[in-house]
Amino acid sequence: MTEITTEKYIESASQALKDQTLQSALANVQGRLGPGTAAAYRNLAEGPDLRLKAHEIREHAVNNLDILLETLAGNIRSNGGKVFFARTARNAVDYCLDLAKTFKVSQAVKGKSMVTEEIGLNPAMEAAGMEVNETDLGEYIIQLAGEHPSHIIAPAIHKTRQQVGKLFSEKLDIPYTENPPELTHAARKALREKFLSADMGISGCNLACAETGHITLVSNEGNIRMSTTLPRVHVAVMGMERVVANLEDHEILFRLLSRGAAAQKLGGCVTYIGGPGGPEFPDGPEEFHLIILDNGRSRILADPEFREILCCIRCSACLNACPVYGKIGGHAYGSTYCGPIGAVLTPLMVGINRAKDLCLGESLCGACQQACSVNIDLPRMLRELRARLADGDPDWDVTPVSRTEKGVYRAWAFLVNHPGLYRLFLKLGALGQKIFPKNKEMISSMPGPAKGWTQTRDIPPIAKTPFRDQWKKLNSNKR
Numbered sequence: 156m157t158e159i160t161t162e163k164y165i166e167s168a169s170q171a172l173k174d175q176t177l178q179s180a181l182a183n184v185q186g187r188l189g190p191g192t193a194a195a196y197r198n199l200a201e202g203p204d205l206r207l208k209a210h211e212i213r214e215h216a217v218n219n220l221d222i223l224l225e226t227l228a229g230n231i232r233s234n235g236g237k238v239f240f241a242r243t244a245r246n247a248v249d250y251c252l253d254l255a256k257t258f259k260v261s262q263a264v265k266g267k268s269m270v271t272e273e274i275g276l277n278p279a280m281e282a283a284g285m286e287v288n289e290t291d292l293g294e295y296i297i298q299l300a301g302e303h304p305s306h307i308i309a310p311a312i313h314k315t316r317q318q319v320g321k322l323f324s325e326k327l328d329i330p331y332t333e334n335p336p337e338l339t340h341a342a343r344k345a346l347r348e349k350f351l352s353a354d355m356g357i358s359g360c361n362l363a364c365a366e367t368g369h370i371t372l373v374s375n376e377g378n379i380r381m382s383t384t385l386p387r388v389h390v391a392v393m394g395m396e397r398v399v400a401n402l403e404d405h406e407i408l409f410r411l412l413s414r415g416a417a418a419q420k421l422g423g424c425v426t427y428i429g430g431p432g433g434p435e436f437p438d439g440p441e442e443f444h445l446i447i448l449d450n451g452r453s454r455i456l457a458d459p460e461f462r463e464i465l466c467c468i469r470c471s472a473c474l475n476a477c478p479v480y481g482k483i484g485g486h487a488y489g490s491t492y493c494g495p496i497g498a499v500l501t502p503l504m505v506g507i508n509r510a511k512d513l514c515l516g517e518s519l520c521g522a523c524q525q526a527c528s529v530n531i532d533l534p535r536m537l538r539e540l541r542a543r544l545a546d547g548d549p550d551w552d553v554t555p556v557s558r559t560e561k562g563v564y565r566a567w568a569f570l571v572n573h574p575g576l577y578r579l580f581l582k583l584g585a586l587g588q589k590i591f592p593k594n595k596e597m598i599s600s601m602p603g604p605a606k607g608w609t610q611t612r613d614i615p616p617i618a619k620t621p622f623r624d625q626w627k628k629l630n631s632n633k634r
C-alpha cells in the first residue's frame with residue numbers, strides 16, 4: 156500500500172499554505188475547472204438534474220454489487236478474460252507479481268490509475284526487479300520526480316513548467332526547455348520506446364458494465380490504448396464498486412464523468428475492453444486479466460451511513476470546488492485519495508482515528524456535493540465521521556477523540572436548552588472575557604484548550620448588549 160502520512164496533515168497543510176507556487180497552481184485549476192464543470196452540467200440536454208438520476212444509478216449498483224460483479228466476471232470469462240477477486244491490496248499485488256513471473260515480465264507500462272496507487276503496485280513490482288513506466292504525462296512527471304499524485308485526474312498539478320523543464324533536463328538528458336509542446340514531445344519520445352518493449356500493460360478502470368462485460372478507460376492522451384494493446388498481457392485493476400448494471404446506466408455516468416473531471420463533453424480517448432485479442436480483435440493483448448479489489452470496501456458497504464461513498468466515480472469535481480483542497484492541495488491529505496472524497500474515504504480505509512484530521516479539516520460548506528457528478532452527500536458523511544469520533548464506535552475501532560470536548564458540548568447543549576442559565580452564562584462570560592488580550596477590540600488570545608480558536612485569527616468578544624436585548628429594544632422603538 157502507498158505510504159500513508161495522514162498524521163502529518165496539519166503540518167503538511169501549514170507548509171502548503173506557505174508555498175506560493177502551489178497556491179497559484181491550485182487557484183488556476185479551481186478557477187478553470189470549477190466553473191467549467193458547473194457550466195458543463197447546465198449544458199446537458201437533461202440539465203444538472205441528471206446528477207440526481209446518476210446518484211440513483213450508482214445507489215442501485217452499490218446495493219446490488221454481488222449480482223453485478225458476478226455478471227461482469229461471467230461475461231468477461233466467457234470472452235476469454237480472467238477475473239480475480241482480491242480481498243486485500245496484498246492479494247492484488249501478489250496476483251500481478253505471479254502473473255509477471257509467469258510471463259517473464261521485465262518491463263511494464265501503466266495507464267493512470269488511482270487504485271494501483273492505493274495498492275502500491277509500482278513499488279512492489281520495482282522491488283521484484285521490474286521496470287514500471289507511467290505513461291500518462293502527469294503521472295510520468297511525478298514518477299520521474301519520485302512523488303505521488305496531488306490530484307485525482309491532474310496528478311502533477313502542483314508542478315510549474317519550469318520545474319518540469321528542469322526535471323526533464325536532468326532525467327531525460329535533454330537541453331532545458333520550459334516550452335510545453337517541447338516537453339510533451341520529449342516525454343512522448345521516451346515513452347514510445349517503453350511501449351514497444353513492455354511485456355505487460357497495467358491500467359485502472361473508470362467504469363465497468365455488467366451487462367456487456369466490458370471495462371471503460373478514459374484518457375486524453377491515447378496512452379491507455381497503447382498500454383492496453385501493445386504488451387502481451389493487460390492487467391486492469393478496479394475497485395469493486397466501479398460496476399454498473401447496463402449500457403444505459405453506463406452512458407449516463409460516462410457523460411457526467413467527463414464533465415465532472417475536466418468540464419468536457421467527452422474524454423479525448425475512450426477505450427472499451429472486454430477480453431483479450433483474437434482473430435476478431437487482432438490488436439488486443441494475448442491475455443486480459445481483471446482484478447476486482449475489495450481492500451476494505453465490503454466493510455464500508457456494510458455500514459448504511461457510509462455506503463454512499465461507494466457511489467463515487469472518482470471524477471475529481473469535488474476537489475476542484477473544495478475551498479480546503481484549493482488551499483492545501485493533495486499531498487497534505489497524506490493518502491492516495493485527497494480532497495473531500497479523500498476526507499471521507501481515507502479514514503474509512505486506514506482508520507477513523509488515524510485519519511481524523513482529514514474529516515475535521517473540511518469546512519462542511521457543501522460545495523463538494525454541489526459539484527459532485529453523482530451528487531454524493533459528502534458533508535453528511537463528514538459529519539457522521541465527526542460524530543463517530545466524538546462518541547466512539549467499536550465497530551470501526553474508534554475511540555472518542557476528546558472526552559473533555561464531548562463534556563464541553565454536552566454542557567453547551569444543556570445551557571442553550573435553559574434560557575435563564577444561558578443568559579447568566581453570557582453575563583458572566585462578558586465579565587470574564589475582560590482578562591483576555593485584545594487586538595482592535597477583538598480577542599487575540601485565549602488560554603488552554605480554547606487557544607486553537609485564536610491561533611490564526613482574532614475572535615469577536617461577547618457583545619455588551621446581547622442580541623436578544625437589542626432585538627427587544629428595536630421592536631419596542633418601532634411601536
Ligand code: SF4
Nearest residue numbers: 467468470471473527
Ligand atoms: S465524490 Fe463525487 S465529485 Fe468527488 S470524486 Fe467522487 S464522484 Fe467525483
